[in-house]
Each structure stands twice: as structure tokens, then as C-alpha cells.
Amino acid sequence: MDFAKVAAKRLGAVVVLLLTLSVLTYALLALAPGGPEEALLGDRASTPETRAAIRALYHLDEPFPVRYWEWLTGALSGDFGSSIYFRQPVLSVIGDxxxxxxxxxxxxxxxxxxxxxxxxxxxxxxxxxxxxxxxxxxxxxxxxxxxxxxxxxxxxxxxxxxxxxxxxxxxxxxxxxxxxxxxxxxxxxxxxxxxxxxxxxxxxxxxxxxxxxxxxxxxxxxxxxxxxxxxxxxxxxxxxxxxxxxxxxxxxxxxxxxxxxxxxxxxxxxxxxxxxxxxxxxxxxxxxxxxxxxxxxxxxxxxxxxxxxxxxxxxx
The missing domain is CATH 1.10.3720.10 (MetI-like)
Structure with missing residues (x-):
């Protein structure tokens, strides 16, 4: 086994680990009670239409596999999406x-x-x-x-x-x-x-x-x-x-x-x-x-x- 094979094996393990970590995190957040629309609205009065509009805006009304796949394809291209709360690109928020x-x-x-x-x-x-x-x-x-x-x-x-x-x-x-x-x-x-x-x-x-x-x-x-x-x-x-x-x-x-x-x-x-x-x-x-x-x-x-x-x- 040469160094190239060792490096490839380790890289593969890293990819699997990060992929598993992302799936578990996304699933736990999706299964947790409540949603981003409740955090955004807070105690303000709202209608079901308003909540539905917020969920549609951030694609929260789509099935979990579809949402995760959209996020994953964007992340692989360097686009981690926009923060729901800060309404800025995620990488910009983290960079600050x-x-x-x-x-x-x-x-x-x-x-x-x-x-x-x-x-x-x-x-x-x-x-x-x-x-x-x-x-x-x-x-x-x-x-x-x-x-x-x-x-x-x-x-x-x-x-x-x-x-x-x-x-x-x-x-x-x-x-x-x-x-x-x-x-x-x-x-x-x-x-x-x-x-x-x-x-x-x-x-x-x-x-x-x-x-x-x-x-x-x-x-x-x-x-x-x-x-x-x-x-x-x-x-x-x-x-x-x-x-x-x-x-x-x-x-x-x-x-x-x-x-x-x-x-x-x-x-x-x-x-x-x-x-x-x-x-x-x-x-x-x-x-x-x-x-x-x-x-x-x-x-x-x-x-x-x-x-x-x-x-x-x-x-x-």
C-alpha cells in the first residue's frame, strides 16, 4: 500500500464522516418540534397563510430528502445557503x-x-x-x-x-x-x-x-x-x-x-x-x-x- 492509497482511503473516510454528520444534524433539526417560522415570528400574531408563506420561502414545506439533497448539492458547489435568521449568506455570517x-x-x-x-x-x-x-x-x-x-x-x-x-x-x-x-x-x-x-x-x-x-x-x-x-x-x-x-x-x-x-x-x-x-x-x-x-x-x-x-x- 503506497502513500497515495493511504491518502485516498483517509479522504474517503473523511467524506463519509462529514456526510453522516450532515445527515444526522439535518434530520435532528427537521424532527425537532417547532420551526424557523415560529422563531422568526416570535409572539407576534400570525395567520396560517403567513406561516405557510415563510415555509415556502425557505422550502420548508418540501419533503426531507428533497430539502437535504438541495442543500447538499449547493454545499458541494460552495454554496451553503442563506441564514434564515440573519438573512445573509451563511459563509458571510460565519466569517464575521x-x-x-x-x-x-x-x-x-x-x-x-x-x-x-x-x-x-x-x-x-x-x-x-x-x-x-x-x-x-x-x-x-x-x-x-x-x-x-x-x-x-x-x-x-x-x-x-x-x-x-x-x-x-x-x-x-x-x-x-x-x-x-x-x-x-x-x-x-x-x-x-x-x-x-x-x-x-x-x-x-x-x-x-x-x-x-x-x-x-x-x-x-x-x-x-x-x-x-x-x-x-x-x-x-x-x-x-x-x-x-x-x-x-x-x-x-x-x-x-x-x-x-x-x-x-x-x-x-x-x-x-x-x-x-x-x-x-x-x-x-x-x-x-x-x-x-x-x-x-x-x-x-x-x-x-x-x-x-x-x-x-x-x-x-
Whole structure:
């Protein structure tokens, strides 16, 4: 099996996954009680003719297979339709919100890795010591609080009481300090624990023991021998967290009133805005798939054994 066949197989799996995701999402929205016309009209009085006209305008009176096929053929050509609620092209609505979520997600993952990896390595190097116990206890505390609760505490303490940072807005980098911190705290604890476990596992390997017996400095042992081997599980966790930041920062965006994709998804679901929900769900699925692919590529860069194994399978 050569690389072309492997790539084709993976591409086929991606297509099937996204297609299944789109069918399930469209079906669940279609089967849910209520409809977009009720969300658009709200509490205003309306006649059956008015509701029928709205349904006809957005082709909601057509059978489910027909509606889905029309949406699918348009999506394959790059046209995801128009938002029922915003009355704008779906891609335009998402494009307006995307920079907010990407900035928040990027800031949060940088904080997570900048704090989590050094702290996890420090705890692993000093197993059962005071530093290790303190870091481990801190991770338990961070994991015990949900991001939404952390967001409220940070919002009141640093935004309201101390007034160190702004509590609303999305046009300055300072607006993302508290949201990114709230999002990163629990994730940092996960990275710390994963890095610590990987460091402990690598620290017990024979080549590390031999390097210590040769009298090599600890910094060189961990920098040249151990860090790359301990990086593989950390890369996996970091990739999952990065994808989660882009697709699941709903509660943090809600707490800080950030107009990102998370708050947009909640609004779209409440309004039964089927084209917008479809595009957001597919975007989330594509992000998860892309991040997993990047993690696989990073494996080959970090660990030569993975690269050699992939080449051997391709030649077989």
C-alpha cells in the first residue's frame, strides 16, 4: 500500500464522516418540534397563510430528502445557503464571527502549553517532592471547577472589583485575557498531568538510566533524550484541546459576551436556523479532522520511529 492509497482511503473516510454528520444534524433539526417560522415570528400574531408563506420561502414545506439533497448539492458547489435568521449568506455570517473564536482558541492553547508542559516536566522530575505535590494538588483544584464557573470568578475579580481588564468587547487583545485564562485553566491541568505521566514513564527507561550513569547533566538528558519521547502523548492531548477550543468554547463566550462561533451556534439552534447550524457543525467536524491529521504529521516529525514505520508499511 503506497502513500497515495493511504491518502485516498483517509479522504474517503473523511467524506463519509462529514456526510453522516450532515445527515444526522439535518434530520435532528427537521424532527425537532417547532420551526424557523415560529422563531422568526416570535409572539407576534400570525395567520396560517403567513406561516405557510415563510415555509415556502425557505422550502420548508418540501419533503426531507428533497430539502437535504438541495442543500447538499449547493454545499458541494460552495454554496451553503442563506441564514434564515440573519438573512445573509451563511459563509458571510460565519466569517464575521470566526476571528473572535480563533483568537480566543489560539490564546488559550498558547497559555495551556506555555504553563502546562514546563509544570508537568517539573513535577515529573521531582516525583513525590513538595513541588510535585503542590502542582498535582493545583491540577485537582483546576479540574474541579467548570470553565463557566471560573469565567464568572475571573470576570468579577479582575474585571469588576479590580478593573484590571475590560469585561466586554472583542476588538482588543486585552479583551481575551480573562476568557482565554478561563478556558485554559482546566486544559492546563490536563496537559500538566499528561506531561507528568509521560515524564515519569520516560524517566524509567534504560537509556535515561544509562545517560545518568554517564554523568550527563539533567538538562541535556531531558533536552536531548527524553523530551521528544515524552512529547507524543502531549501532542495528542494538545491537538484535542486545540480542536475543542475552536468548536466548544460555548460557555466561555457566553459568560464574556464574545460574539464567536459558540454563541452563534446556540443562537442558530434556538432559531432553528438549519443552514447555519449545518455549516457550523460541518466546520467543527472539519476542524477536528484537520487537527488529527496535523497531530499525525507532528508524530512523524518528532519521533523517527513513527516515520520509519509509515515508510515500512508503504513499501510492504
Amino acid at each position: 464571527r470566526l476571528p473572535v473564536t480563533t483568537t480566543l482558541a489560539g490564546f488559550a492553547i498558547l497559555l495551556t502549553l506555555a504553563v502546562g508542559i514546563p509544570a508537568g516536566l517539573a513535577a515529573g522530575l521531582r516525583r513525590s517532592g513538595v513541588l510535585d505535590q503542590g502542582i498535582t494538588f493545583s491540577t485537582l483544584v483546576a479540574l474541579a471547577f467548570p470553565p463557566f464557573g471560573i469565567a464568572l470568578v475571573l470576570l468579577y475579580t479582575f474585571g469588576v472589583a479590580l478593573q484590571w481588564v475590560p469585561i466586554y468587547g472583542s476588538d482588543q487583545i486585552s479583551n481575551y485575557v480573562l476568557p482565554a485564562t478561563a478556558l485554559a485553566m482546566g486544559q492546563t491541568a490536563i496537559v500538566i498531568r499528561q506531561t507528568r505521566a509521560a515524564a515519569l514513564d520516560v524517566g524509567g527507561q534504560d537509556y535515561v538510566t544509562f545517560a545518568k550513569a554517564r554523568g550527563l547533566p539533567r538538562l541535556r538528558i531531558w533536552g536531548s533524550y527524553s523530551l521528544r519521547n515524552a512529547a507524543l502523548p502531549v501532542l495528542t492531548v494538545a491537538g484535542l484541546l486545540a480542536a475543542g477550543n475552536l468548536t466548544g468554547a460555548v460557555f466561555v463566550e457566553q459568560a464574556f459576551s464574545l460574539p464567536g462561533l459558540g454563541s452563534l451556534l446556540i443562537q442558530a439552534v434556538n432559531q432553528k436556523d438549519i443552514p447555519l447550524v449545518q455549516a457550523l457543525v460541518l466546520l467543527g467536524g472539519a476542524v477536528v479532522i484537520a487537527v488529527n491529521l496535523l497531530v499525525d504529521l507532528a508524530y512523524m516529525v518528532v519521533d523517527p520511529r513513527v516515520r520509519h514505520g509509515a515508510s515500512t508499511r508503504a513499501e510492504a
